[in-house]
Amino acid sequence: MAKIEVENLYKIFGPHPAKALRLLREGRTKREIMEATGHGVGVNDASFSVEEGEIVVVMGLSGSGKSTLVRCINRLIEPTSGTVRIDGTDVTALAPDELRRLRLAKLGMVFQNFALFPHRTVVQNTEYGLEIQGVDPSARRAKAMEALELVGLKGWEDSHPKQLSGGMQQRVGLARALALDPDILLMDEAFSALDPLIRRDMQDELINLQEQMQKTILFISHDLDEALKLGQRIVLMKDGAIVQVGTPEEILTSPADDYVARFVEDVDITKVLTAESVMKKAETVAYLGTDGPKAAMRKMRTSGISSIFALDKTHHVAGIVTADDCAALIEAGGGELASILRTDITTVTLDTPATELIALIHDLPYPLAVIGGTGKLQGVIVRGTLLGAIAGRGLAQ
Amino acid sequence: MINSIPLGDAIEAIINFLVDHFSFLTRAFSATTDTLLSLLEHALLALPPWLFIALAALLVWRLSRNRGLGVFALAGLGLIWNLGLWSATVSTIALVCIATLVAISIGIPLGILSAMNRTIYRIVFPILDVMQTMPAFVYLIPAIPFFGLGKVAAIFSTVVFAMPPAIRLTCLGIRQTPPELVECAEAFGSNRWQRLVKLELPLAAPTILAGVNQTVMLALSMVVIAAMIGAKGLGGEVWKAIQRLQMGRGFEAGIGIVIVAIILDRVLQKIGARKR
Ligand SMILES: Nc1ncnc2c1ncn2[C@@H]1O[C@H](COP(=O)(O)OP(=O)(O)O)[C@@H](O)[C@H]1O
Ligand SMILES: [Mg+2]
Numbered sequence: 001m002a003k004i005e006v007e008n009l010y011k012i013f014g015p016h017p018a019k020a021l022r023l024l025r026e027g028r029t030k031r032e033i034m035e036a037t038g039h040g041v042g043v044n045d046a047s048f049s050v051e052e053g054e055i056v057v058v059m060g061l062s063g064s065g066k067s068t069l070v071r072c073i074n075r076l077i078e079p080t081s082g083t084v085r086i087d088g089t090d091v092t093a094l095a096p097d098e099l100r101r102l103r104l105a106k107l108g109m110v111f112q113n114f115a116l117f118p119h120r121t122v123v124q125n126t127e128y129g130l131e132i133q134g135v136d137p138s139a140r141r142a143k144a145m146e147a148l149e150l151v152g153l154k155g156w157e158d159s160h161p162k163q164l165s166g167g168m169q170q171r172v173g174l175a176r177a178l179a180l181d182p183d184i185l186l187m188d189e190a191f192s193a194l195d196p197l198i199r200r201d202m203q204d205e206l207i208n209l210q211e212q213m214q215k216t217i218l219f220i221s222h223d224l225d226e227a228l229k230l231g232q233r234i235v236l237m238k239d240g241a242i243v244q245v246g247t248p249e250e251i252l253t254s255p256a257d258d259y260v261a262r263f264v265e266d267v268d269i270t271k272v273l274t275a276e277s278v279m280k281k282a283e284t285v286a287y288l289g290t291d292g293p294k295a296a297m298r299k300m301r302t303s304g305i306s307s308i309f310a311l312d313k314t315h316h317v318a319g320i321v322t323a324d325d326c327a328a329l330i331e332a333g334g335g336e337l338a339s340i341l342r343t344d345i346t347t348v349t350l351d352t353p354a355t356e357l358i359a360l361i362h363d364l365p366y367p368l369a370v371i372g373g374t375g376k377l378q379g380v381i382v383r384g385t386l387l388g389a390i391a392g393r394g395l396a397q
Numbered sequence: 398m399i400n401s402i403p404l405g406d407a408i409e410a411i412i413n414f415l416v417d418h419f420s421f422l423t424r425a426f427s428a429t430t431d432t433l434l435s436l437l438e439h440a441l442l443a444l445p446p447w448l449f450i451a452l453a454a455l456l457v458w459r460l461s462r463n464r465g466l467g468v469f470a471l472a473g474l475g476l477i478w479n480l481g482l483w484s485a486t487v488s489t490i491a492l493v494c495i496a497t498l499v500a501i502s503i504g505i506p507l508g509i510l511s512a513m514n515r516t517i518y519r520i521v522f523p524i525l526d527v528m529q530t531m532p533a534f535v536y537l538i539p540a541i542p543f544f545g546l547g548k549v550a551a552i553f554s555t556v557v558f559a560m561p562p563a564i565r566l567t568c569l570g571i572r573q574t575p576p577e578l579v580e581c582a583e584a585f586g587s588n589r590w591q592r593l594v595k596l597e598l599p600l601a602a603p604t605i606l607a608g609v610n611q612t613v614m615l616a617l618s619m620v621v622i623a624a625m626i627g628a629k630g631l632g633g634e635v636w637k638a639i640q641r642l643q644m645g646r647g648f649e650a651g652i653g654i655v656i657v658a659i660i661l662d663r664v665l666q667k668i669g670a671r672k673r
Binding site: 176 | 577578580581583584585586587588591595596599600
């Protein structure tokens with residue numbers, strides 16, 4: 001069962017949405033409806049789901065309805081029609097008290113403008129949700145301090161928000177949501193107000209946090225690079241409607257329509273980026289003949305990788321050895337590395353364009369090997385570095 | 398010729414009706430309040446003036462954290478004592494304090510309610526507009542049949558006159574809460590009461606204090622006018638001077654009022670500035 005399910009969701013702004021809703025269902029555009037009825041279309045027939053432990057990024061230009069969509073999920077904005085289910089519970093049917101309890105129990109939210117209370121200190125801001133939950137003062141202080149430590153703000157607990165930089169304020173916003181230990185984090189352009197460097201740090205931190213805590217995250221962004229970096233799946237919105245849902249690779253390589261294509265055009269760097277510019281230097285490799293399984297294992301462990309390319313005597317790539325196979329071989333009493341060598345690897349040359357790499361790497365179990373003119377191994381490309389490099393390039397522009 | 402509409406007659410009839418049926422209550426209330434008030438005045442006057450003045454200056458200094466203002470209070474109140482206006486001043490201060498307390502203990506809750514509820518807002522605010530444009534003297538008239546000549550009638554008309562800013566600015570302060578903070582309070586599951594107490598009131602505090610400040614100033618000016626219906630005090634001194642054409646005495650009392658006004662205003666402003 002999906003953690004969050006959104007089904008045929010509509011939001012129309014204005015006092016009499018019924019007529020606008022009918023016109024919208026008849027296929028009229030947002031503009032036509034505004035002219036005919038004076039009503040604004042916030043969300044138009046949105047359906048998607050977020051699985052437990054997944055990061056989904058909702059992306060679109062400003063005014064495309066991202067904020068409205070995410071606010072319909074915790075009903076800060078009342079949907080006009082459609083259903084939102086969280087863990088199978090129909091949120092749209094909840095009474096006000098039940099809704100408040102659901103928000104407290106499961107839904108942490110982080111805001112673009114931080115939304116910290118200026119009259120409260122950092123730690124008092126952090127414990128706000130716990131205070132509303134009725135957690136007793138010493139316990140909530142402890143939890144708040146834990147959350148602050150997690151986001152790297154230990155020592156700042158007694159400062160006031162206005163004494164902090166933007167990046168630090170947003171960490172407080174994040175800590176306030178994390179202190180409640182919610183299953184789901186809703187993050188509306190949480191990093192958009194930060195400058196690029198701090199923003200990249202926060203993105204890395206969020207990825208880390210998610211790996212540690214397995215939160216389900218719905219992240220809103222107007223920035224494709226951010227979406228590529230964070231999203232396991234991306235939901236693309238235009239004029240309130242969802243135009244495409246897919247993995248970053250799918251969005252990049254097969255845009256559903258012109259709108260997405262134009263969006264992706266900004267990342268045209270994928271066409272000029274080549275294997276050489278996105279690869280990691282192959283610093284650790286195993287040598288057939290000289291390295292045994294134990295040596296290969298040690299190399300993998302020190303570099304923190306789960307597979308290693310193996311070179312033959314002429315320093316040409318012979319294949320790849322995985323940590324699992326290696327461990328099994330050691331378990332079995334050792335043997336030649338060649339016996340567990342996998343040769344079904346994919347190689348590319350230094351000038352292979354990034355667009356091709358994306359298509360190649362999508363369902364490949366191993367990293368790509370980048371081969372130089374002399375046939376020697378020059379570098380490796382893993383899925384994470386590829387998307388990271390594309391995203392990083394976009395940000396640096 | 399067209400007859401004039403008997404608006405005045407109608408209002409008089411309503412007031413007469415209320416007086417006929419309810420004045421026994423308000424008169425009884427008046428008598429009790431009068432007793433309490435003179436007790437307070439006596440208590441204040443029981444202190445030797447020099448001690449009172451010293452304590453008051455000290456309090457002004459502590460509250461405003463401003464030594465200059467403390468010195469001003471000491472000199473100003475000393476001057477008043479020297480001019481023989483001491484008991485009149487004490488009586489005025491007592492009236493202002495009580496009228497302000499009543500005005501804000503009705504005005505702030507009413508302001509909060511108007512901020513939270515549109516219907517209440519739509520009823521209260523037009524009444525405030527009328528209250529604030531009506532000349533102050535008019536409030537004196539109905540006060541007399543209900544409360545009789547004297548201090549309670551003065552307090553009543555002062556409360557009516559001085560309450561609007563407390564209501565208005567409380568309401569304004571709460572409505573000015575940044576919408577993104579309100580949204581955040583909602584997102585974290587706050588109920589209406591929690592949102593009010595933990596977010597809106599703390600943020601509105603400086604605005605509410607500005608309202609209280611205005612209420613105090615209006616109360617002071619009305620207490621002076623209310624001398625006409627027997628409020629005595631500094632206003633009474635001015636009133637007496639007018640009737641006897643004692644220009645100098647009138648100005649002395651006037652200066653006394655200014656001194657009290659400056660002290661109250663500055664202390665409240667300083668407290669307000671600290672809250673910000
Ligand atoms: N409270 C509102 N009242 C009327 N229209 C609104 C309101 N909030 C948003 N809209 C409109 O809904 C559309 C989507 O807005 P929003 O969800 O804020 O977009 P995004 O977050 O993608 O920038 C916009 O056209 C906006 O003008
Ligand atoms: Mg938005």
